[in-house]
Amino acid sequence: MTTDPRDFVVGPDARISDIDLDTEEFLAPDGERLTEERAEALARRAANLVPGRKSLGGDGSVSPVLQFRTPRKREAEQLAHELGIRTSELARRALDEYLDNHARGA
Structure with missing residues (x-):
């Protein structure tokens, strides 16, 4: 399953509030109930929306960028x-x- 970053865009008219997903019912755009567990899974997936490569060192951190110019x-x-x-x-x-x-x- 591919994640499209456009699915996570919050518009200027969005209302953001803190709720307990295990006690209050909230339906996701797909019609399924959003629970704390499902929200955590979505958040982990969303972390992969950061552009560029992930850790080259294997520790999970984003690797620093080095840029330079070359005539070659x-x-x-x-x-x-x-x-x-x-x-x-x-x-x-x-x-x-x-x-x-x-x-x-x-």
Whole structure:
């Protein structure tokens, strides 16, 4: 099941209030009752709506972004295409290899 971020847009006329979903009845747009448990599951799914890749370190945190300019962008894009990876993955691999071989204390 794919999650469409447009399903979670709150309009300017929306009323937001705090209710106990286990004691008060609230129907979701699909017509089913929303419980605290279901709301938690939806919130976990909604956390995946954050754009970009998730943790590259495997700890669940969003990985920091590093941007740079290069006159060799087309070459990088072509090589990434040939390798079947994204250009960002190629850049990560290149930086990792460089740091592994040249970082102080390595």
